[in-house]
Amino acid sequence: xxxxxxxxxxxxxxxxxxxxxxxxxxxxxxxxxxxxxxxxxxxxxxxxxxxxxxxxxxxxxxxxxxxxxxxxxxxxxxxxxxxxxxxxxxxxxxxxxxxxxxxxxxxxxxxxxxxxx
Amino acid sequence: xxxxxxxxxxxxxxxxxxxxxxxxxxxxxxxxxxxxxxxxxxxxxxxxxxxxxxxxxxxxxxxxxxxxxxxxxxxxxxxxxxxxxxxxxxxxxxxxxxxxxxxxxxxxxxxxxxxxxxxxxxxxxxxxxxxxxxxxxxxxxxxxxxxxxxxxxxxxxxxxxxxxxxxxxxxxxxxxxxxxxxxxxxxxxxxxxxxxxxxxxxxxxxxxxxxxxxxxxxxxxxxxxxxxxxxxxxxxxxxxxxxxxxxxxxxxxxxxxxxxxxxxxxxxxxxxxxxxxxxxxxxxxxxxxxxxxxxxxxxxxxxxxxxxxxxxxxxxxxxxxxxxxxxxxxxxxxxxxxxxxxxxxxxxxxxxxxxxxxxxxxxxxxxxxxxxxxxxxxxxxxxxxxxxx
Numbered sequence: 001x002x003x004x005x006x007x008x009x010x011x012x013x014x015x016x017x018x019x020x021x022x023x024x025x026x027x028x029x030x031x032x033x034x035x036x037x038x039x040x041x042x043x044x045x046x047x048x049x050x051x052x053x054x055x056x057x058x059x060x061x062x063x064x065x066x067x068x069x070x071x072x073x074x075x076x077x078x079x080x081x082x083x084x085x086x087x088x089x090x091x092x093x094x095x096x097x098x099x100x101x102x103x104x105x106x107x108x109x110x111x112x113x114x115x116x117x
Numbered sequence: 118x119x120x121x122x123x124x125x126x127x128x129x130x131x132x133x134x135x136x137x138x139x140x141x142x143x144x145x146x147x148x149x150x151x152x153x154x155x156x157x158x159x160x161x162x163x164x165x166x167x168x169x170x171x172x173x174x175x176x177x178x179x180x181x182x183x184x185x186x187x188x189x190x191x192x193x194x195x196x197x198x199x200x201x202x203x204x205x206x207x208x209x210x211x212x213x214x215x216x217x218x219x220x221x222x223x224x225x226x227x228x229x230x231x232x233x234x235x236x237x238x239x240x241x242x243x244x245x246x247x248x249x250x251x252x253x254x255x256x257x258x259x260x261x262x263x264x265x266x267x268x269x270x271x272x273x274x275x276x277x278x279x280x281x282x283x284x285x286x287x288x289x290x291x292x293x294x295x296x297x298x299x300x301x302x303x304x305x306x307x308x309x310x311x312x313x314x315x316x317x318x319x320x321x322x323x324x325x326x327x328x329x330x331x332x333x334x335x336x337x338x339x340x341x342x343x344x345x346x347x348x349x350x351x352x353x354x355x356x357x358x359x360x361x362x363x364x365x366x367x368x369x370x371x372x373x374x375x376x377x378x379x380x381x382x383x384x385x386x387x388x389x390x391x392x393x394x395x396x397x398x399x400x401x402x403x404x405x406x407x408x409x410x411x412x413x414x415x416x417x418x419x420x421x422x423x424x425x426x427x428x429x430x431x432x433x434x435x436x437x438x439x440x441x442x443x444x445x446x447x448x449x450x451x452x453x454x455x456x457x458x459x460x461x462x463x464x465x466x467x468x469x470x471x472x473x474x475x476x477x478x479x480x481x482x483x484x485x486x487x488x489x490x491x492x493x494x495x496x497x498x499x500x501x502x503x504x505x506x
Contacts, residue, residue: 032467
């Protein structure tokens with residue numbers, strides 16, 4: 001390897017992240033543009049669906065519509081049943097969301113000691 | 118001058134090919150794994166958010182014993198007169214376990230005033246929309262394929278309710294909508310009610326549409342006052358579900374990241390722990406023939422940059438190709454879950470320039486900088502002493 005070819009190869013290698021990032025950004029942009037064609041179809045079908053949750057865990061009822069499930073549902077449906085979705089931890093229940101959900105103010109409990117001195 | 122040093126750095130690396138390839142390979146693997154996980158989680162979040170706008174502004178469920186149960190459709194009247202509520206629709210939908218599938222199908226009853234689905238609108242791959250009262254259904258492409266159904270075929274689902282009719286398949290969803298419809302079976306409301314054994318007058322939940330979405334929180338509070346014990350889910354909060362559900366670095370994501378992070382730490386330790394005897398001798402020779410300390414430092418920095426930059430580029434390329442060109446074999450089922458009816462639609466990249474630059478700089482920066490300290494130490498010692506030892 002002579003000096004000039006070493007310099008040329010080294011320059012390309014140093015700049016390779018820029019080339020790759022530019023190429024990937026272009027490919028991602030082209031794929032996003034192509035996906036725009038599906039927007040109307042997605043809107044049309046989503047209006048019939050109960051939720052926009054993805055159909056990734058059809059076998060697991062408590063993960064099929066994660067945004068609509070109840071807070072206590074992230075368990076198997078019976079004792080000792082196998083977890084139907086091993087990626088449960090990656091798609092953990094949205095605890096923060098549930099805590100922010102509007103709930104009715106519970107009635108104040110009566111202590112029975114009010115007024116006693 | 119700097120270009121000459123760059124060329125020298127490449128030749129120095131080629132003299133230590135095995136070490137350079139080991140370092141570069143480890144780094145490329147770590148970058149590919151981390152980038153693939155980020156690309157995939159971002160793409161999933163993006164897919165979920167694409168359909169978010171069509172979601173009802175507020176969903177009202179009834180809880181009994183801490184679990185959702187059916188709600189009386191007449192409860193809709195208690196909500197309909199709240200200011201800003203445009204419509205309240207009792208919805209009939211639910212899950213149906215198919216023994217032959219060993220999985221659940223999502224059965225959705227279509228309201229009578231629903232917009233028609235057509236091939237022209239890009240929703241259906243074949244066939245047409247259902248006709249109410251004709252006991253017809255539309256199924257996801259994956260579900261129809263699994264059951265071996267073609268338009269015109271009839272399917273009798275094993276319901277407990279003897280009023281449930283066999284349904285005739287009249288259309289299938291396009292496979293590009295698989296992410297939303299893989300396990301979906303749409304029929305008219307009466308058929309869904311019969312299949313799910315839902316009593317007339319009951320609904321799975323109530324979908325509320327608002328004329329002013331900014332008032333969602335106020336309306337939600339009013340609903341909880343009028344329907345004590347109801348669970349009220351606002352659409353704006355649902356947007357956060359996808360950030361929380363797909364954005365977490367838990368479970369497999371974390372498990373996948375640990376070896377990658379460990380590999381990075383090993384590489385960093387290798388860089389920080391100093392130079393080998395050959396490299397020290399090389400620096401001593403360079404100093405002896407007249408190279409300045411800064412020129413030696415530039416040479417070592419360029420060596421690290423060459424390995425780090427090419428490994429980062431290779432890692433990004435591999436990570437992207439893995440997820441978007443090859444369909445994420447291995448990673449996809451493990452990361453997003455698995456099911457008998459598994460959507461195979463390609464993911465759309467959400468990754469942008471800033472994200473790609475962020476990954477690159479967070480890897481290359483520390484890797485290059487860590488090489489400067491041991492090189493500076495070697496460059497400031499007496500070359501004769503180094504060559505003697």
